[in-house]
Amino acid sequence: MSKIKLYFILLIAAITINSCNKDDNETIAPPLPYAEQYPKDIAIIEDYLKANYITVVNNPGGINDQDVTIAALDADHPTSIWDQKVYPLKSRNVELNGIVYKMYYLVLREGINESPCNVDGVFTAYKGEYLARETVAETSTTEITSTLFQEVKSPNTIFELYSTIRGWKEFFPQLKYGTSKSNSDGTVSYNDFGAGVMFLPSGLGYYNRTQEGIPAYSPLVFSVKLFAIQRTDYDSDGIPSFQEDLDGDGYMWVKSELQDGATTNLDDTDSDGTPDFLDFDDDGDNYGTRGEIKDANGDYYAFDKIPDCSGDQTNPNRLKRHLDKNCIKMNQ
Ligand SMILES: [Ca+2]
Ligand SMILES: [Ca+2]
Ligand SMILES: [Ca+2]
Ligand SMILES: [Ca+2]
Structure with a gap:
């Protein structure tokens, strides 16, 4: 390749990169005030819950088991999600960005195994829709529309809740996974898994970030099935x-995410602002946790066999020694 040709290619590349940066800058608008957006979102969600009914497929072992359809009330289906009693409509309050968000959800089936905590991985089949309030031209009234952006499909990836939208972090710990069975044709059947639906204000979703197929500031509806978890x-x-x-409680947060006005992080042993799940030295004694949970032979204790400072391994209320900064570890 001649030098001139190479130079030309590099020049084109530089122009392309620069123009990409420019475009990126142009699409980033400051987010709308959370206190203005949230009341609109929660009104859309509550109107949606009152104007639609839900049906759930019950087909144990089938690929469509716990599939959800939500549609407008009609003469044959007069009972809204808001009013029905089959799946109690629950809510969680989530403090974020100075707002106390209300997150409605339905647990269709809890599941039978363990729950993920809010920083575990989840193997899930999910369906996603976004909601909008639109004006009907003829009558000048408004109606809530829902638009599918993700049809339910077999899962092929594990989502780490630590890096998903806040609504997923809040909801998945409410479910448990079920059982799985490998079939002779190479497929896997799932049974008795947890399933549910979450209704998220945009502040617990993508907020001002436009996603493929989802406009910014969209309230979101996800129906999910929890097939497996990854610790x-x-x-x-x-x-x-x-x-x-x-x-x-199934949840761990950094200090800025503490809920209900809490000033103490109950999951941060040494109160240094880093919760235990992110702190390699939980008790702040300058000995790494990893070295404090080994026995005299250098083998790791099973978690429920980690002793306290006296060597006791059975008292369920003992303070395990990696959480006791007054325990002299070098002699053990
Ligand atoms: Ca906790
Ligand atoms: Ca800490
Ligand atoms: Ca850890
Ligand atoms: Ca330590």
Whole structure:
């Protein structure tokens, strides 16, 4: 290749990169105030819940088991999601960006196995729709529309809740996974898995970020099936994240995400601002947790056999020694 040709190619590449940057800058508008957007979103969601009914497929072992259809009320289906009693409509309050968001959800079936914590991985089949309020031209009234952006499909990836939208982090710990069976044709059947539907204000979704097929500021409806979970260990200390959930509520947050006005993070042993699941030295004694959960032979204790400072391994209320900064570890 001649030098001139190469130079020309590099020049084109530089122009392309620069123009991409320019485009990116142009599409980034400052986010709308959360306090203005949230009331619109929650009104859309509540109107939607009152104007639509839900049907759920019950077909154990079938690929369509727990598939969800939501459609407008009619003479044959007069009971709204809001009013029906088959699947109690529940809600969680989520404090984020100065707003107390209300997240409605339905647990269609809880599942029979363990729940993921909010920083585990989930293997899920899901369907997604976004909601909008649109004006009907003839009557000048408004109606809520829902648009499918993800048809339900067999899962092929694990989503780490640590990096998903907030609504997923909040909802999945409410479900448990079920059982799985490999079939002779290479497929896998899932049974008794947890399934549910979450109704998310845009602030618990993508907010001002436009996603493929989803406009910015869209309230979202996800129906999900939880087939399997994957435990994580983000601080690589040998203790899975879900076992660093000290108050056992299924959720772990960094300080800025604490809920209900809490000023103390119950999942942060040494109160240094880094919760245990991200802290390689949970008790702040300058000895890494990983080294404190080994026995005299250098083998790791099973989690429920980690002793306290006296060596006790059975008292369920003992303070395990990696969480006790006054425990002298070098002699053990
Ligand atoms: Ca860990
Ligand atoms: Ca917790
Ligand atoms: Ca800490
Ligand atoms: Ca330590």
